[in-house]
Amino acid sequence: MATFPPYPTHPTGSAGPPGAAGGALRHPHWWQRRWVRYGALITLLALSGLVILALVRQQTGTDGFLVGLGLAVLPVPLLIAAFRWLDRVEPGPWRNIVFAFAWGACAAALIAIVANSFATKWIATSTADPSSADTLGATVIAPIVEESAKAAAVLLVFLFRRRDFTGIVDGVVIAGVTATGFAFTENILYLGTAFGTDQVTGDRGIASVTAATFFVRVIMSPFAHPLFTVLTGIGFGIAALSADRQHVRRGLVPLGGLLLAMSMHAFWNGSSTFGPYGFFAVYGAFMLPAFGLLTWLVIWTRQRELRTVREELPAYVLAGWLGPGEPFALGSMRARRLARDHARHHLGKSAARAVERYEAYATSLAFLRHRGRRGRAGADFVVRERELLSELWNRRQVARPALEYAARATAPVVPTPWPVYGVQGAYGYGYPVGQPHPAYLAYNAYNPYRT
Structure with missing residues (x-):
């Protein structure tokens, strides 16, 4: 199985883009260009x-x-x-x-x-x-x-x-x-x-x-x-x-x-x-x-x-590469579209294209890590991961606010007050004693903006 760090290095501690180190460059033959x-x-x-x-x-x-x-x-x-x-x-x-x-x-x-x-x-x-x-x-x-x-x-x-x-x-x-x-x-x-x-x-x-x-x-x-x-x-x-x-x-x-x-x-x-x-x-x-x-x-x-x-992108949230709401937003086609529309409305078409590329790179990163965890990543796993993270980091100032907005806008609606199992709540339904409402569980599982 391929080995790689469970939580990639934070950008502030990264060693720079791949290929910056020494090593002789080999010029391809003309038919390889x-x-x-x-x-x-x-x-x-x-x-x-x-x-x-x-x-x-x-x-x-x-x-x-x-x-x-x-x-x-x-x-x-x-x-x-x-x-x-x-x-x-x-x-x-x-x-x-x-x-x-x-x-x-x-x-x-x-x-x-x-x-x-x-x-x-x-x-x-x-x-x-x-x-x-x-x-x-x-x-x-x-x-x-x-x-x-x-x-x-x-x-x-x-x-x-x-x-x-x-x-x-x-x-x-x-x-x-x-x-x-x-x-x-x-x-x-x-x-x-x-x-x-x-x-x-x-x-x-x-x-x-x-x-x-x-x-x-x-x-x-x-x-x-x-x-x-x-x-x-x-x-x-x-x-x-x-x-x-x-x-x-x-x-x-x-x-x-x-x-x-x-x-x-x-x-x-x-x-x-x-x-x-x-x-x-x-x-x-x-x-x-x-x-x-x-x-x-x-x-x-x-x-x-x-x-x-x-499932795969939260590791990059913990390492500081992604914002807390991005895995949820990037895992929803509705949230993705909303993020692009938000960027286009506030910053123009170029910003919307930047968000779209950010979404594509983040998805490729998630798939790459998924293959790595299953032992199916190639020998260039670390190089490819660093390339994708670099692309995300270069677009973060435009994409992150749009995706955070989309995450908030598409998060499950929180009923207030929360009914408790076994209690006849304000909405007229009761559940077994001692368990929270199912919608509350879903909200807490996917919404990073809970309080």
Whole structure:
């Protein structure tokens, strides 16, 4: 188990920021520089985007592409907003969100289109029943190729943005946003192709192929691709919570999540072969319950993260790094929002942004200490802890008054006078003799302003 002081050193007794001590600096090679890696990644995504744009436009035509683009973009803001809401406890940087969406919409979509087309043609030419190529491609090849391509984005963030990937919610968000980008490009292709079909047949209105495709893909199941890939994200999230020495678990759990994602994807794609009502049966009996279960899981995980914040940060209050009301305020999304609003009202938008960053750093600190107590912290625990404490200390003058105000404003209301168990109080209820009122216990447990 990792060892660290139970109560971190007070800032007045700290030894200064990490890295200030001696030690030779090693200059990285040119290919290890950040701008080189970012430049290569941006170039790769840009080229993938241009190629996928040309392929989709070639298959749908210009008019079909524009119609598909206009319809496919509709669910994207709602899905992105939903994943950002899940990530509000410890929000990751926007660059990870942009990368995940771009990878799904460009790189993963390009891999899927090329690989699926090649595999379908190969099946059609190498089997005795060419008519089964499309079915095999949709139920076997497509789930493997597409889920693997989307999982690559989660793997890249897990490996290269490790500090931003600390648990299940992070895995869900990165996986879900990647799948949202993938579904966006795929919907452009399907809706654009449907529009081209309607142009040939002359169908219009709700009876058109475009309307039916829009209803199935955008109205009924905009969550389908995110639902599949989120299983992979959960696997990586569990791996992120594991200790570094648990190599088998860190390798097998993400693989298991990927296999579950492929299986669910295959089952969904194969629903059309189950008879005329197979699609609706699978949708009602399988997809909706699975979506509800996973939604409950991530929301429960989000609430558990808030509880972790409330439980871990009091150690830093005792050491003098945080104010007495901050653990309570930082463990409540309502109090956090109130603190930002208070800072914005009195000091402006820059102060609100400072409070928001303070909340994020404090949450990261709580999670870091939680992993440390469970023996899952990395070798850089002390360095990372000091970095986070330094960030908090630099913002304390703006953030602390706002959070203390939010703690007071959101603390449980204290009834007066306090009824005593066994006594018929002013509010007309009695309790067993000798015990205080339950609300009083809750107030004293969480409110630092009690007298």
